[in-house]
Amino acid sequence: MIGVTDIEAAAARISGHVLRTPTLPSPGLTDLLGVPVTVKLELLQRTGSFKARGATAKLLSLSEAERAAGVVAVSGGNHGIALAEMAAALDVKATVIMPRTAPARSIRLAEEAGASLRLTDDMDSAFRLVTTLRDEGLTLVHPFDDPVVAAAQGTVGLELAEDAGPLTDVIVSIGGGGLIAGVAAALRARRPGLRIWGVETEGAEAMSRALAAGGPRPVPLSSVVTTLSAPSVSQLTYDHVAALVEDVLVVPDREAVRGCLDLAEHAKVWAEPAAGCLLPAARLVRERVGDGARIGLVVCGGNVTTGDVRDWAERFGLS
Structure with missing residues (x-):
């Protein structure tokens, strides 16, 4: 398992090469979801993602x-x-x-x-x-x-723990699981009372299928969200999610694309569907934990064009 010392070492190694991205309260998403929302804006990172x-x-x-x-x-x-x-x-x-x-x-x-x-x-x-x-x-x-890669992704969690106000729940998108493995390890060490949730899109369900099966399994891929479409998670990422994550939620592609539009309108950020899926997941989390939730969202990337989102919106009847 990745430890917080591994993540701290990764933070020292990459310092000066990557950005410490903003962690901010989002009044627009707070109004939309009805509970306080904080965003970690990894879409502002070098290369457009974590x-x-x-x-x-x-x-x-x-x-x-x-x-x-x-x-x-x-x-x-x-x-x-x-x-x-x-x-x-x-x-x-x-x-x-x-x-x-x-x-x-x-x-x-x-x-x-x-x-x-x-x-x-x-x-x-x-x-x-x-x-x-x-x-x-x-x-x-x-x-x-790769534990080196996952520990470095965990620096997102270190920064979130240091920069965010009070939180009860943090939601992280899952492709192969490197980001949530690192973030969960960091948050469990720095804010042990937090609940950590993963989210996948339908047709890119490598982690939720692995949890159901008791270990990594190959999965068929059909989601439009290619940045979450890993054909299987690894034992490394599975072990971290199984041990540290509350649950992995699965949302339709249509709702992930709607989330992109909501992030643009309410949070004023241009994100890809791998981040858009956080919003339908946040609604599910609020339903489970109640009105006392204070939610953190890791907005993982923004490498998508206006044309891509327009085409998806038309495909799913959202335009």
Whole structure:
């Protein structure tokens, strides 16, 4: 299990390379949800998401031989952008593998940062290809199955614990689970009375299916939210969620997209559906715990275009 000392060490390692993002009360979301809401704005992070933290920590931990070999990553969008940009900043050659369903902007940004881009038909084939390239000698920077990466994502939780006012519940989106594993470890150490909740979208249910099965299992993927679409969680992330997280909630894609629109209108932030799903989850949390809830939301990323959201809104009848 990742300990708070691991997360503190990660914070020291990445200091100066990433931002300490704002943690702020949101009057608009407080009015919308009817309970006090605080937002941790990781969409303002370098590369547009929390993924810069883990990518930077891993790159800085590599030996000279591992750096010289070049790094490779598989991504539904944000991890690929983060690795491409942070590797360029540290003068490391990067290869990024994404499914063709990844947001066009994410593909473009990774390529513009100088990464060698490989596109596959789906996430399953992307994970198979990254394993092949690792076996051929490239250094793998896994998006979540790595304690160095998960500890660095946990620095989000350290900052939230230090900067937020009183909270009862914190909600974190789950793809492969690296973010919630690190955040839960940090918050359990710094604010042990908090309840931590995960949220997934329907068709990207790797963690909730794992919890139901008693361990990681491959899952079919159909969600439009590619940044949450991991074909399986890892034992590392499963163990942390099973031990530290209250529950994992699952919401429809339509409600995640509606959440993007609500975040823009009420919180004045432009977020992707991986963050939009926090709002329907927050409504469910409030129903469970009552009006005394004081909710923290980790707004994980904002790498989405107006065209993407418009197209999803039309698809789900939200426009």
